Amino acid sequence: MEVKPVKGTHDILGSETLLYQRIEDSLAKIAHTYGYLEYRTPIIEHTELFSRSVGGSSDIVRKEMYTFFDKGNRSLSLRPEVTASIIRTIVNNKLYASADLPIKASYIGPAFRYERPQAGRYRQFSQFGVEAVGLDSHLIDAEVISLGYHALKSLEFKDITLKINTLGDDESRNNYRGALREYFTNHIHSMCSDCQERLQTNPLRILDCKVEEDRQIIKGAPRIQDFLSKASKERFDKTVNLLDALNIKFDIDESLVRGLDYYSEVVFEYHYIAPDGKTIGALGGGGHYSHLVEELGGPNLSGVGLSFGIERLAQVIASERLLSEAFPLLAFYVMPVGEIDLEKIYHITEKIHRLGYPCEMSYEVRPLKTLFKRAERRAALFAVIVGSEELEKNVITLKNMRTKEQSVVALDDFERVAEQVVEEEIIAIGETR
């Protein structure tokens, strides 16, 4: 009986992995540029960590967590996101006491949510993100938003929609939440069942509802802008003005709420709309949090963070053919010809490995026709043809797969020729793209 992969998981194989590595390298580099160092935390945590951070009223905690009891009867969960773990380790290690603030952490790794898989959504997926903890300023909010924006730019995304909103501070939100409850209570009988539930749990979420009839009602709802405290309003204006000055385009979207309970003040999401109009939800998003550190047992420090879904990035990059030039190729494919000692061919191949070039040999003698097909499949730059004629003279026949030009090279001279010819070919290929 064949064993299938677990629903919502996926294998990443061979050349696809090259794309993932390319994306991850690019993201890590951006984070490093902004001064964020990578933190690696476990993928299993005490369930309590997430119920206290992500929030008991969030869908993520209520119905999407992989929760189980271990043999010591501890309730553990696979992490549905990484922010909580980063904050936990900052608190555990009391980094706030010794490090300069803000503490800047980046992360990359798997997260798990039990949802129905669909386009750009998996039960195990990878997140990249950053957290800046311990500085309460529009400067750091803008920095994180800018970092995300430029991360997408570095991956050659062109049409990014950046949505921004503010949820205000505690005072603003309490007042606003009360006003929303009051408003929607009068209309709730004609609204969808989800909204009826949201009215109890988190009325802010009603603003996100996609049901057409409900949207009409939502249009008349009170707006957060009218309930913002002076401090929140000023802070948001400063953030937005700074982004303007940085030449980052964004849309203010008052319906943007986000499903994790710990956010306050600025929140944002990055969206991509394909030329054919298709979307796959948010590529990434984040926001500011005021009480998360305290909630997890640390001092009263605020933070701001963002995260991206690697699979979603990869999906767009693959379908829009971004980054197509970036993949490493096989430099040499070694082809044995005729009746020949394959060990001698292997020695030549080993020599090329020692020089540091990606290289493979055919482990069997096949018609050259077949070997050329294999070389093509491997996107090899050069064929190295070796038969008894070559072995006798201590040479190899070197053929450029693209131009089909062919020359005979002395084995003793191979290192020098290879260096020159590979470099030239990489440049030439770059120019034809």
Add this chain to the structure above:
RNA sequence: GCGACCGUGGUGAAGUGGUUAACACAUCUGGCUGUGAACCAGACAUUCGUGGGUUCGAUUCCCAUCGAUCGCCCCA
């Protein structure tokens, strides 16, 4: 959690209640002792996701189940 649609070889796929399950690509063998094309001949699914039912007979009809894909919800 709700809904739609699908499940035939390595891949893309056609098909029918009844005897050899099309076709194409890929792969392999040979025609052709060493150069990527083309051509020719041949090989390649004891079997149509899994389990059950209807039937003389099921890949085809029915039910269940699992899985893929997509939409809603939510989010990455």
